[in-house]
Amino acid sequence: MKRREFFKKGTTAAVAAGVIPLVTASCVGAKDMVYDRKQDKWFDLGTGKTGSNSRKKTVAYDVAVIGGGAAGICAAVAAARNGSKTVLIQDRPVLGGNASSEMRVHLNGVNNIKGKAERETGIIEEILLHNRFENEQESFPVWDHVLYDFVVREPNLTLMLNTQAIEAVMDGDKIKSALCWQATTEILFTINAPVYIDCSGDGLLAATSGAEYRTGREGKAEFNEKFAPDEPDGWQMGATLLMSSKDMGKPMKYSPPSYAIKYTHEGGHKRRKFAGFHEGIWWIEVGSDDDIIADFEENRHKLMGYLHGVWDYIKNSGKFPEAENLALDWVGSLPGRRESRRFIGDYIVSEKDMTEHKHFDDAVAFGGWSLDEHNPGGIENISEPPSYFHYHFEEVYQFPFRSLYSKNVSNLMFAGRNVSQTHIALSSSRIMGTCALMGQAVGTAAAICNKKNVLPREVGQKYIKNLQEQMLRDDAFIPKRPANDPNDLARKASLIFGSTTSSGDAKKLINGFSRDIDGKNNHWQSDGLSADLQLEWESSISLSYVELKCDTNLQRNIMMRKDSRNDELYFNGIPNELLKSLSLEARVNGKWIKLGVIEENRTRLIKFKFDTIKTTAVRIKMTETYGAENVKLFEVRCYA
Template structure:
């Protein structure tokens, strides 16, 4: 028994903690930042003010995480986020392909709890900071669950808190709301009528029961459904999480009035549900019930902090490649009216760039403080550019960047500003690439040193059999096929048929920017007559000026059918000039208001398992998957396939790296294929497969004659293996033993801390 006598007062216990890096905020940005810093050998404390990790992606909010792939609704092929963010997406697919939000919580908690050097404080709120001059020194925090105060001192600080609690308390320069058109020349800058901030949303889940379910609305539910101009879009078939446009609060202070916004959103949600259940407009809703309603709103926008540069609309639309590019985005510039659900405007205004854009490191730290890095929604960007960079998978990529940058700054006694200089930024960029993060249009220098690569076989592209049935040309479609610089596109034959003679135009397209796949440059066309069933020859006699993807585009003609193949090949796909209504309104982007954006067609793939590929034969084979790709430092298809694929009849594919001198290294990283075009949304939507077909699921790695590792049930594109300390080797041999069903593909082997033995 414990007996406590009366006292004048008591204090909550105080627990002091010390770390190299403190991360405030446990959304995807904060999780990736904390994992990255800890994996780079520094001690980390991650403070999260909620009971779970994930932020807007958690079971508390249930928004699906997405990024540059944009639901596979734009022209950003093979653009899914890599590095730690990609690892999280792939792990969630493996454990949780059905998209259960509670299981996604578990994936994040498991990763963080298992990471050495990382201390996690859940349910803990930052209440104050200590600083000296331009340096943060410590934070004060409080956990109401265990009634404990924390004093956490650190050397480097990462603000991933969404609202910028560290930067705000430290007095860092920041902005709220939209810039004017005149300040940066951004034609998408909104006026007062549209509003200057994005609001919050609360989602809900519905469930169909065996019997009718009565619903009695609360007294605060919205009574007049016509107050919502878009109320006629409501149906009983939609999941409540599809109603992202039930948004409000952009006219208010989205930090200090968040509770006011939450209550208004509850009013809206329960009013919408009352209308669906009780208006009589939806008889099939009789057996529906509410299964879950969010208790906290998903927040889109609040403070944006100022770094040494400001990302703006032109950076995105013109795809500027900054000298200090460390990350990338590809979601549309996605702006919402400040009045949200009560606005007469559409729920969003979305414009895409022609491809991915890069994000500079100078936008990822505070210009006001020497040891505060910024990630997630806080980065140095205008309101317009923020409209693209704010999505969660992009935020996760930015988290890994600042986590690894914080480790470098701590280990080398640098400020982020010093690391951002042209003389130093390369070490961060190369470190990110070596760990498997992807930075568009950059390559890893010397992935394995001075090495010779030998492979057991190499696939050549000569023909794909017509064993997949027939498909009518109901829409424009195109074969994406890459060429090397100076290479001629061989003549090819395709099998087609028609009941009566038909004319068909076939065009050869490419992109002005060789890294894009948007087909905005017309090269040639030819017209063929299709009658009955037969092979039809296409010859454009075109030579590539540089490495680039071509699009062999077939015009729409439903009276013609084209033969398909069941084969699937890495870095090659069919795309369709079609529409994904989640992210676009038309099959072509139209600049319908002089918004300073480009006009171009959307060429979209189909999701697994509904992908298709035409059957064809080439008059001369193409070498698309050469072993040299393992040394070019390019980590995914971009301008070319950039991977090696063994021959289809190679029953035991092997790759060996051989050095003339003994080598030592601390770690090796293998980069396999795991369908970088698959959006892998985290929750709700569900996916057909737990691992993508080309992924290598079973492999062995040998150091000379010593077995380093044998891995079964691999489901990741990135596989890291620690090497024994002090062990030297002249050869690494990789045996590819099994895949998830298709041919394997390998992008590279990266050695870490490679040392030559004299």
């Protein structure tokens, strides 16, 4: 099949072309080398037995998440924490996707709004804080293990590495099973679940299910997009290959390998800069105007050639004397991809939804990275800038739930760059921090599907408030959407006050907004430490949970960077503002009793859980931060 015909023939052709032949009965027959191993001539000297062990297993979960990047991790953790037995299936030996040690892309999000960050909270912030505690040296290989720890410590979550979901087994418009091949064990898994979430980027499982998708760029007319091309075309943003170098303290020679592609920078656009080249160059990039997935290996080989060609230019052209003592220390072999399939939901997010800040009643995520469309051709078109940066946002935009589930496969959701949006919208929302928010949304929605015995579309139609309220409780942020949980007993307190106040008001801790946003103050801040916060009720209440949201300075980014920036926008340590030590007391029969103590808190969302008591007041005693003189809180919640 010619590559042009791949997309012209539609989903059926795409499915047939996308499946791995060795494990697809339709391609090689029912008795192939994976399904039927009766011809295996194994003689086990340890047992004296002949034959083969079974290489087929069938397992069942409540939720199956495909893809272990930022979106997939957050989806799986959200589903597991909200009560669903979950499996996370990752086709690589490490987690993290483009941010892993295999590719080493910064885990960017809403990095800079009006000169300040507006950082994502929820599970993705918890991950980044975990990295600040465990990986002070900012090592990407250690980051892989931080992510691994974050996932495997969840009691309701199973992780399967080196495993690719290769084909969906359908029952009508539902995915019945996912066939998954684990390369390291030669096991063919059949994974059954009522809900599937494809966060794999390329979306092979979703494609083989028959879920509708598109690739390429929409023309201006379809969605009235200012920055779209006049006519639709097949162009997809390219993948990038990165490297890093090391100062050896002496002159280092460099000879390019046989496959290097000569680079001269002749006619290069002025925005193709070499600043920071010692940590990689983002515009060493190759895309495709056809089948970008089928082109991947060809493009990988090109990118390796271009990378060494550019490094040869840096080392040997004589134009970079500062590179004399540098030597390549790490070279990527797996390009980080920006775009391929985009699956169709009940709504397709487009450019104007973002630039005009459309309000969605079913908003579950937000973004704010610029419309950062990389140019057609990549490094093969150096006369153009590496990216056009069409539009810079001055406030965050909403992203709707209707774009996170399939239009025609009823139990399929997705999160990440493969969601229902146009090419131009993708140029902003593809950023990993934004993808992570989508992941937390669909993971939470999957748990609701299981609890209510409904499908994703019904969550959007009947239980969207449940979804939004649970996400807000779990420290996600939804623009313009305050929390209003009727089960939150803190909102029914007759009195809430702090022992001291330097800014804000303790009453704002129950106003539904858990951050300062849009120029409005939504916090209470003490005047020195230690400090107390107290809630009073006129009548006795039953209480089992108290939850706080403290300060981690959302105006500074805490993602790991190669340059370890530490300035007004970036911080490479544990936020000084984070609350470290606190305790909880309750008044029972007129006496204060201690319910819990936390000596070394590591999260913005702090939870106390205890046996149910009857009380008329609770008191939170805060004694230490990680360096700030005052403690700042944004929310307090109480539950029976």
